[in-house]
Amino acid sequence: MLVFRIALSKYANSLVCSGRAARWNPNETDVIYTACSRSLACLENVVHRNQLGLNQAFKVMTIEIPDDIRITNLDPRKLPESWTAFQNMPLTQAIGADWINDNKSAVLKVPSAIINAEYNYLINPLHVDFKSIKLLKSETFIFDRRIKV
DSSP states (O other), X not given: OEEEEEEEGGGTTSOOXXXXXXXXXXXXXOOEEEESSHHHHHHHHHTTOOTTGGGSOEEEEEEEOOTTSOEEEOOGGGSOTTTTSGGGHHHHHHHHHHHHHHTOOSEEEEEOSSSTTXXXXXXXXXXXXXXXXXXXXXXXXXXXXXXXO
């Protein structure tokens, strides 16, 4: 399976993460966020940046997750109705931290908070199966100026 990540060019030549808190991980918990498509990866960036931030040098990373790697699937029906609300981030961060701590899979499939019925794939760089996940290529990505005015 191919997944996609858009990152600043200086971070797009290897599978690394900052350890900074985000929707599915608390601070100092390493998780690599990827999306099921380039377009979802684009939107995931757009909602977190202003127009000025979108003018930086980015690359879209194409990442291969082998078909035989176990993927834990988070059932969206088990999340509270308002799971996307900012005040509920501690709940989703705890879910991600539990997944990391359980160490049962290298990948967690989670629903997108932006597009209903689309998914992001979180990668645990500390899992033993991480070594088989490959960055296939990084290509220049330019956000269309019409996205945010």
